[in-house]
Amino acid sequence: MNDEKPDLKDGRILLVEDDFVNGKIISRLLEMDNIPTDWVKNGKEAIDFYLQNKDSVLMVFMDLQMPIIDGYKATVALRENGFKRPIIAMTANAYCDEKTKSKEAGMNDYISKPVSKMDLFMMIEKWVNVDKK
Numbered sequence: 001m002n003d004e005k006p007d008l009k010d011g012r013i014l015l016v017e018d019d020f021v022n023g024k025i026i027s028r029l030l031e032m033d034n035i036p037t038d039w040v041k042n043g044k045e046a047i048d049f050y051l052q053n054k055d056s057v058l059m060v061f062m063d064l065q066m067p068i069i070d071g072y073k074a075t076v077a078l079r080e081n082g083f084k085r086p087i088i089a090m091t092a093n094a095y096c097d098e099k100t101k102s103k104e105a106g107m108n109d110y111i112s113k114p115v116s117k118m119d120l121f122m123m124i125e126k127w128v129n130v131d132k133k
């Protein structure tokens, strides 16, 4: 299909979410579809995870409001450290400037919270080659 997209079979999706319930729901949705997923709880953990697993991180679903390092600062740090693959913001509708700010920080796209299964898989199909061999 599209050669520019990374192949899902070559790596994993990194989920960055501090809220336990949201993180659990989203990681379960991905795992139930056999999508390899790693869930970390804040921006600092996301940066550390990327630095230790550089090539295998195919795309990132990034919460914005998080303790220690938020989603904006984590995105800037990932970009500074050479991560060029898609980072998808998970935005809360209550904060309407989140979409603009997430673009400015270097995120490629966004989905609204609460995250639906349809939005999640639409984003994966948009940004990653999901052909199952």
Ligand SMILES: [Mg+2]
Binding pocket: 017, 018, 019, 063, 064, 065, 066
């Ligand atoms: Mg949060």
